[in-house]
Amino acid sequence: xxxxxxxxxxxxxxxxxxxxxxxxxxxxxxxxxxxxxxxxxxxxxxxxxxxxxxxxxxxxxxxxxxxxxxxxxxxxxxxxxxxxxxxxxxxxxxxxxxxxxxxxxxxxxxxxxxxxxxxxxxxxxxxxxxxxxxxxxxxxxxxxxxxxxxxxxxxxxxxxxxxxxxxxxxxxxxxxxxxxxxxxxxxxxxxxxxxxxxxxxxxxxxxxxxxxxxxxxxxxxxxxxxxxxxxxxxxxxxxxxxxxxxxxxxxxxxxxxxxxxxxxxxxxxxxxxxxxxxxxxxxxxxxxxxxxxxxxxxxxxxxxxxxxxxxxxxxxxxxxxxxxxxxxxxxxxxxxxxxxxxxxxxxxxxxxxxxxxxxxxxxxxxxxxxxxxxxxxxxxxxxxxxxxxxxxxxxxxxxxxxxxxxxxxxxxxxxxxxxxxxxxxxxxxxxxxxxxxxxxxxxxxxxxxxxxxxxxxxxxxxxxxxxxxxxxxxxx
Amino acid sequence: xxxxxxxxxxxxxxxxxxxxxxxxxxxxxxxxxxxxxxxxxxxxxxxxxxxxxxxxxxxxxxxxxxxxxxxxxxxxxxxxxxxxxxxxxxxxxxxxxxxxxxxxxxxxxxxxxxxxxxxxxxxxxxxxxxxxxxxxxxxxxxxxxxxxxxxxxxxxxxxxxxxxxxxxxxxxxxxxxxxxxxxxxxxxxxxxxxxxxxxxxxxxxxxxxxxxxxxxxxxxxxxxxxxxxxxxxxxxxxxxxxxxxxxxxxxxxxxxxxxxxxxxxxxxxxxxxxxxxxxxxxxxxxxxxxxxxxxxxxxxxxxxxxxxxxxxxxxxxxxxxxxxxxxxxxxxxxxxxxxxxxxxxxxxxxxxxxxxxxxxxxxxxxxxxxxxxxxxxxxxxxxxxxxxxxxxxxxxxxxxxxxxxxxxxxxxxxxxxxxxxxxxxxxxxxxxxxxxxxxxxxxxxx
Numbered sequence: 001x002x003x004x005x006x007x008x009x010x011x012x013x014x015x016x017x018x019x020x021x022x023x024x025x026x027x028x029x030x031x032x033x034x035x036x037x038x039x040x041x042x043x044x045x046x047x048x049x050x051x052x053x054x055x056x057x058x059x060x061x062x063x064x065x066x067x068x069x070x071x072x073x074x075x076x077x078x079x080x081x082x083x084x085x086x087x088x089x090x091x092x093x094x095x096x097x098x099x100x101x102x103x104x105x106x107x108x109x110x111x112x113x114x115x116x117x118x119x120x121x122x123x124x125x126x127x128x129x130x131x132x133x134x135x136x137x138x139x140x141x142x143x144x145x146x147x148x149x150x151x152x153x154x155x156x157x158x159x160x161x162x163x164x165x166x167x168x169x170x171x172x173x174x175x176x177x178x179x180x181x182x183x184x185x186x187x188x189x190x191x192x193x194x195x196x197x198x199x200x201x202x203x204x205x206x207x208x209x210x211x212x213x214x215x216x217x218x219x220x221x222x223x224x225x226x227x228x229x230x231x232x233x234x235x236x237x238x239x240x241x242x243x244x245x246x247x248x249x250x251x252x253x254x255x256x257x258x259x260x261x262x263x264x265x266x267x268x269x270x271x272x273x274x275x276x277x278x279x280x281x282x283x284x285x286x287x288x289x290x291x292x293x294x295x296x297x298x299x300x301x302x303x304x305x306x307x308x309x310x311x312x313x314x315x316x317x318x319x320x321x322x323x324x325x326x327x328x329x330x331x332x333x334x335x336x337x338x339x340x341x342x343x344x345x346x347x348x349x350x351x352x353x354x355x356x357x358x359x360x361x362x363x364x365x366x367x368x369x370x371x372x373x374x375x376x377x378x379x380x381x382x383x384x385x386x387x388x389x390x391x392x393x394x395x396x397x398x399x400x401x402x403x404x405x406x407x408x409x410x411x412x413x414x415x416x417x418x419x420x421x422x423x424x425x426x427x428x429x430x431x432x433x434x435x436x437x438x439x440x441x442x443x444x445x446x447x448x449x450x451x452x453x454x455x456x457x458x459x460x461x462x463x464x465x466x467x468x469x470x471x472x473x474x475x476x
Numbered sequence: 477x478x479x480x481x482x483x484x485x486x487x488x489x490x491x492x493x494x495x496x497x498x499x500x501x502x503x504x505x506x507x508x509x510x511x512x513x514x515x516x517x518x519x520x521x522x523x524x525x526x527x528x529x530x531x532x533x534x535x536x537x538x539x540x541x542x543x544x545x546x547x548x549x550x551x552x553x554x555x556x557x558x559x560x561x562x563x564x565x566x567x568x569x570x571x572x573x574x575x576x577x578x579x580x581x582x583x584x585x586x587x588x589x590x591x592x593x594x595x596x597x598x599x600x601x602x603x604x605x606x607x608x609x610x611x612x613x614x615x616x617x618x619x620x621x622x623x624x625x626x627x628x629x630x631x632x633x634x635x636x637x638x639x640x641x642x643x644x645x646x647x648x649x650x651x652x653x654x655x656x657x658x659x660x661x662x663x664x665x666x667x668x669x670x671x672x673x674x675x676x677x678x679x680x681x682x683x684x685x686x687x688x689x690x691x692x693x694x695x696x697x698x699x700x701x702x703x704x705x706x707x708x709x710x711x712x713x714x715x716x717x718x719x720x721x722x723x724x725x726x727x728x729x730x731x732x733x734x735x736x737x738x739x740x741x742x743x744x745x746x747x748x749x750x751x752x753x754x755x756x757x758x759x760x761x762x763x764x765x766x767x768x769x770x771x772x773x774x775x776x777x778x779x780x781x782x783x784x785x786x787x788x789x790x791x792x793x794x795x796x797x798x799x800x801x802x803x804x805x806x807x808x809x810x811x812x813x814x815x816x817x818x819x820x821x822x823x824x825x826x827x828x829x830x831x832x833x834x835x836x837x838x839x840x841x842x843x844x845x846x847x848x849x850x851x852x853x854x855x856x857x858x859x860x861x862x863x864x865x866x867x868x869x870x871x872x873x874x875x876x877x878x879x880x881x882x883x884x885x886x887x888x889x890x891x892x893x894x895x896x897x898x899x900x901x902x903x904x905x906x907x908x909x910x911x912x913x914x915x916x917x918x919x920x921x922x
Contacts (some may be wrong), residue, residue: 041802045549045720045785061553062570063800064563067538071531080531084538084557102595104532160721160843161900195843202844349536387841 006182007032007087012174014090019072020176022096026074027108027176031306032087033348035169037063040139042162049151053137053144060136065169067348073106082349109307109329110177135166138214145219146192146226153227160193160204166214171306171348179308187299188214189455190222196230203233203429204386210455212299229383232415235427241474242418245378245445246433246467247371250452252381252414253462257289257361259392259410260437261460264289264316265342265354267334270325273316276438281320283441288362289317291326293341295358299459305341306352312340317441328354344458360461364447368464371446373422379472381416385430388413392437408437413475428474435470443469489588490516490539490559490630494637496583497564501634503578504545504568511546511633511780512571513758516559517799518628520590524598526619526651537590542799543567549785555799561585591626598622601648601664608666608673616680619651622664625905631759638759644750645905647896650676654683655852657836660894660905662748671700671892675834678865682853685867694829695871695881695915696822696857701849702812703893703908704835708847709875710740711807711906712899714767716782716789718842725776726786734771734879737815742767742777742793744808747907748891757803758794765793767810771879777805797902806897812910815885822886822914823861831855831862832869834893845875873918881918886911 007015012030019028039061046057069082079101143162150157170184189210196203205226211217248256263272276282293311295301304310307329315323324337332339343352372380384390394408412433418425435443448464491497501512516539523534541564542555554570556563561582568578601622609615629641646664650657650672657676661668697705710733712718719725744753744762753762758780766774778786779794782805794803823831837850851869855862871878893908 043717043720057550059551059553059802061551061555061800061802063554064556064566065800066557073531078531078533080534082534082536082538084540086558102533103527105530107530204843349538351531351534 006034006170006172009172009174009180011087012172012180015087015093016174016176018090018093019070019096022093023072023079023100024098025072025077025079025101025106027106028070028072029108029173029175029179030068030070030087031171031173031345031348032068033066033169033171035065035167037061037065037165037167038136038139039063040136040143040164042143042159044159044161047147047159049144049147053141056140056144058140058143069345069348069351071106071108071351073101073104075105076103077101078104078106080351107330108175108177109179109309111179135214139164139166142190142214142217142219146223149220149223150194150226153223154196154230156198157194157196157226157230160195161191162193163191165189173306173308175308181304181308183302183304185300185302186213188212188217190217192222192226194226194230196234198234199236201234201236201429203230205229205233206386208455210299210453210459212297229415232382232417232427233386233429235429237430237474237476238418238426238428241379241428241431241472242377242420243472244468245375246470246472247375247378247380248465248467249380249382250448250450250462250464251383251454252412253361253465254452254454254456254460255384255390255412256410256440257359257462258456258460259390261356261359261456263394263408264359265326265356267325267327267331269316270322270335273322273325276441277322280442282317282322283320283444285320286364286447287317287320287441287444288315289359290315290362291342291356291359293357298358299453299455300357305343305357306345307341307343309339309341309343311342311357314340314342326354326356346457356458358453358459358461360451360453360459361447361463361465363449363451363463366446366448368448368450371448371464371466372419374446374466375419375422377420379416379428379431380419381414381431381433383415385413385415388430389432410435410437410440430475432473432475433470434473439469440467443467489640490518490628492586492588493584494630494632497585498632498635498637500564500568500578500583501632504572505634509547513544513546514564514632515542515544515757515796515799516630516632517541518587518590519798520626521623522593522595522598523621523623524595524601525621533595535593539587540799541567543571544802545571546781546784549781551781551802553802559585559587597664598624598646601646601669604664604666605648605650605669605673608669609676612673612677614677614680616652618676621649623647629757631755631757633759636759638755638761641753641755642750643753643905645748648672652676652679655679660896660907662751662891662894662907678833678853678855682865682867685853685865688830688854688866688869690830690869690871690918692917694826694857695918696826696829696831697913697915698831698833699890699910699912700834700892701832701851702910702913703810704838704895705849705878705913706740706810706812706910707807707893707897707906707908708838708840708849709878710767711742711777711810712840712842713845713875714773714776715805715807716776716778716786717804719776721842724786725778725782726788728773728776729788731773732771733768733773733876734882736770737885738768738771738879738882739766739813740768741765741811741813742807742809743811746811746909747809751809751905751907753808756792756794756808757796758791760792760794762808763790763792765790777807779803779805795904797904801902804900804902806899806904807906809907809909811908812885812889812913814887814889814911817884817886819886819888819912820861822884822912823857826857826914827859829857830866830869831857840875846872847875847878848872871918877918878915881915882913883916884914886913888912
């Protein structure tokens with residue numbers, strides 16, 4: 001299957017000229033996106049499992065997506081218009097007039113504010129076409145492989161829902177300020193929901209994984225992860241819980257970081273980070289928290305963001321101290337910090353918004369196994385508990401915005417293991433990990449070398465972490 | 477005025493000629509077990525953000541089509557973001573698995589005009605809501621985002637074309653210093669904004685109160701809260717795909733879920749004026765479906781695929797969030813039929829109990845039947861009815877216990893409890909009409 005073709009920058013410039021002529025807008029920007037997705041869904045009634053993956057009972061959707069968005073206006077009046085289908089021809093903008101602009105403001109980045117003029121190269125730009133028919137066969141084989149291997153490991157596991165999406169998208173943008181850019185991405189995601197019952201105890205496991213292509217998703221490791229989680233979720237509660245060290249897996253580390261992600265952005269995010277330390281380091285010297293829109297081999301890696309501003313690595317926390325803020329082009333130069341491309345659109349219908357792309361805790365030097373076996377008296381928490389709590393609360397400030405990070409508390413329900421002197425004493429089907437954000441960061445004692453990313457949305461990454469000073473309690 | 481405008485828009489067809497695609501679909505059928513369906517969709521959303529927001533007015537329009545093959549309950553769907561003959565032919569080829577599946581020339585498909593863009597009613601929402609709040613002798617800062625949603629749908633199945641459907645409704649998001657209220661409204665007229673103002677004032681008065689833990693006493697749910705309760709524990713629980721997680725969906729028919737005062741109907745035809753549906757998103761005629769009749773399950777919610785698997789089930793409740801999603805059985809407009817008890821008598825002998833006017837969130841676990849309902853605030857019931865405000869209330873209970881606790885149903889049903897249902901990530905507007913209900917002896921879990 002071939003992509004619908006993206007218009008060239010010349011077509012976009014012609015369209016921009018027509019829009020300005022019709023509306024009288026001082027500035028305008030056009031963003032065009034095309035994509036295709038092949039979705040394979042599997043429901044409980046579609047099992048039992050056939051021998052041949054091609055006979056696997058599934059529902060398939062083949063989706064072609066295509067749309068564009070226009071932003072036009074200036075200091076007092078503005079317009080946002082999004083529509084599906086191909087970009088109108090230059091004479092197709094007749095419905096626009098000066099009255100189409102309504103009260104509002106529009107500011108657009110210019111090459112002078114740190115953007116690259118001309119077409120910026122994208123590391124994934126060569127992926128614009130792929131054979132989705134082959135991907136359907138490969139997708140069925142992956143789902144079949146997961147079900148077969150899980151059946152071997154844990155016959156009592158029951159599928160609730162499975163969904164595999166493979167797809168690619170490409171976008172082009174141009175503005176009257178001279179910014180242009182193209183991006184192309186490929187992504188495969190798998191979302192699986194299983195339940196099991198052992199000795200009358202019900203347990204659930206939901207797994208959501210992503211990779212740049214389908215071949216990077218392994219049926220064996222996915223089945224192993226699900227079996228491991230279901231085994232823990234259906235285990236009896238431990239007679240006691242040691243409240244010493246807590247090691248958290250990369251998966252749970254990602255959820256913890258995701259709770260903080262929205263609060264680390266922009267000028268406010270920088271203020272919160274500075275206040276969090278209160279004159280002391282935020283965490284151990286090996287702690288790095290980085291957002292990198294151009295991360296090598298990242299799922300969303302692109303040379304520039306969805307406004308055409310070049311991306312780069314931004315170390316929010318560097319060597320345990322506040323590093324630099326994640327600033328959009330509008331705040332370029334604020335307090336002497338440079339902007340980075342960090343405004344993204346969730347689709348062609350959406351306006352660009354400040355958000356992270358590959359936010360992660362940088363990998364350390366320790367092997368995860370040595371972190372786990374090094375626990376003297378504590379827990380190893382593997383993942384979130386299904387339908388359990390996972391939230392952070394912050395006292396609102398007087399102006400209604402989110403308050404300081406330091407006073408913020410988090411609560412995460414998790415599944416894991418009770419460990420003493422490196423030996424597993426038993427399973428913990430549901431424990432509640434609580435503490436303040438300050439305790440969370442300052443309590444980091446070791447950072448593993450197994451950095452892993454999860455879709456969160458965007459990409460959030462963490463390695464195995466050893467934490468102290470947090471509260472852990474068993475819950476029913 | 478508005479009903480006339482909507483009437484005219486309902487008559488407007490999304491595509492001008494249904495015969496050509498209908499004829500093309502018949503050519504796809506290879507044998508009697510196959511059904512083919514074409515779904516044409518046009519969506520418009522106009523958003524007005526609070527003053528000072530960049531790009532304050534945001535207009536999103538989209539149209540597209542999907543072709544689906546249903547065979548032995550399984551679907552294969554192909555969708556495109558444009559309505560045209562070549563796009564239709566390409567989708568047919570993809571679901572049929574062959575090139576030129578409907579012949580060499582794609583059918584001619586022409587679309588009608590978009591409905592006229594009207595902004596005035598959205599622009600007046602803020603001042604109307606402010607006036608409704610001020611009438612209650614309070615005032616506080618509010619940031620209001622108002623949206624109007626319009627959707628036109630045309631479904632063609634083989635040679636049968638269902639009547640085109642048109643929906644128009646509004647959504648509001650009101651941000652105050654103590655939280656965000658969000659919900660759906662059939663219009664932005666004063667009578668629909670007044671209940672919103674009441675919710676906002678209740679939240680103001682309970683803003684700093686600690687969470688309330690309901691005991692085993694009486695709980696009276698207002699119409700909005702009763703609608704959310706029934707959406708979770710009756711509608712979701714009786715969707716064929718939910719039922720299939722724990723057994724055969726048709727085996728629940730006849731099962732007693734509640735007392736004889738519970739008569740619950742799903743009827744898309746009696747939804748608020750501009751949201752009425754005569755057919756579902758699969759082109760099947762919508763019916764008035766008894767979900768519970770005197771407390772017993774009568775007819776679960778089913779779409780075509782589930783009705784094909786279980787012949788005793790009746791399709792007509794198939795809904796899709798967009799052309800890119802497969803349809804699933806969902807409720808559209810839930811009604812709890814009124815009881816014989818006057819509204820004020822629901823509060824009799826309920827002193828010390830709790831009155832809940834609205835739930836902001838509800839969730840049903842389809843495996844163990846546990847339900848969680850969260851209310852931003854409540855009110856203590858005094859000698860004459862609701863009196864002192866309380867903080868947030870969370871009810872955790874099993875669905876069967878919640879229904880068994882319904883001891884009385886009021887006699888005055890009101891439209892309310894409308895909201896977005898987000899099951900499986902597919903966002904769908906749902907409507908309801910309920911009287912107040914009284915719960916007694918409810919087992920509340922921690």
